[in-house]
Amino acid sequence: MKIVDAQVHIWSQTITPPSGLHRKVSRFTAEECLKEMDEAGVDAALIHPPYSWDPDSGAVALAAAKKYPDRFAVMGQFAPDKPENRKLIQGWRNQPGMMGLRWALLSDQEQKKLHDGSLDWVWPAAEKEGLPVAMLGGLFLDTFRDIAERHPNLKLILDHCGLNRHGQDEAAFIHLDKLVALAKLPNVAIKATGAPHYSTKGYPFRNIQDGLHRIFDAFGPKRFFWGTDITRMQCSYRQCVTFFTEELPWLKGRDLEDVMGRGLCDWIGWKLETRATS
Structure with missing residues (x-):
């Protein structure tokens, strides 16, 4: 089984301290990430450049993908509210x-851009480019659903x-009903990344397993990415x-293979040829 991590960060500097609970280290290189991946039995990983603390992280990610094409790919970004950047989306891949593209939109200021029209051009442009x-x-499920409904091919x-x-714990699942309802939209998938963060109980995080099971049941193995x-x-x-x-116990066989990497690669079009892990 090929195991593909749907989200990692690498960086070469910290202009500002890494956000939240991220490791407070000045850099985390592709080689350091690969060492940890090898120890864990992970074949490949999708890099999300952490621009908020390393403005050069996009170039760092692309360099890693070029150097290790069987191990890394990238979900990049640019400042979408700057008109001069609109030309970047054509031929992005x-x-x-x-x-593809990834914007966390963590802060209130960033989320305002979802409502003031700054990002309205992004969705049809990305849809057109595939x-x-x-x-x-x-953080904004209603707006997310609206985007998905208005752009069914995105x-x-x-x-x-x-x-x-x-x-x-329980507070992580406060909008679970609204979340699983999104699964009815076939153009929406879910990255089951960072799951351990949602439990305070320690490995194997039993108190969040039922919630994850419900999400998996809604989205299915081909739209639920480890x-x-x-x-x-x-x-x-x-x-x-x-x-x-x-x-x-509910994740076995081909479903497990889809969740652990195959589904992600199919969804984003990553034609990955990985080496076998031991």
């Missing part, structure tokens, strides 16, 4: 290793399980893997 777009849509990805980013956001996790990389491969 011509950059070797580039798979670019998947990932966002922390759990592949959208909900980051970090689509849950309440600011809550843990991943880590490893530099923000409180558990080991290997535990992030085995939480899904060994601790979820």
Whole structure:
């Protein structure tokens, strides 16, 4: 089984400290990431450049994908509210290793752009280019749903399980009904990244397993992608893997293979030829 992490960060500098719970280190290189991936049995990973603390992280990610094409690909971004950047989206995937676009839109200021018209051009342009777009849509589910409904040919990805980013345990699942209802839209998928963060109970995070099961049942194995956001996790990389491969009794066989990498690669068009892990 090929194991593909749906989200990692690498960076070369910290202009500002890494956000939230991310490791407070000055840099985290592609080679350091690969070492941890090898130890955990992970074949490949999708890099999300952390522009908020390293403005050069996009170039760093593309360089990693060029150097290790069988290990890394990239979900890039640019400042979408700057008119001069609109030309960038055409031919975006011509950059070797580039798979699509990702904006976290974590802050209130960033989310205002969803409502003031600054980003309205992005969705039809990405739809036309066939670019998947990932966002922390759990912070603005109604707006996320509206975008998905208005652009049915735009592949959208909900980051970090689509849950309440600011809550843990039961508080993480406060909008679960609204979240699983999104699964009725065939152009919406979900990255089950960062799942351990939502539990305060420690491995194997039993108190969030039922909630994850309900999300999986709604979206199915081809739209539910395992991943880590490893530099923000409180558990080991290997535990992030085995939480899904060994601790979820409802995830087996071909479904497990889809969740652990095949579904992600199909969704974003990553024609990955990975080496076999031991």
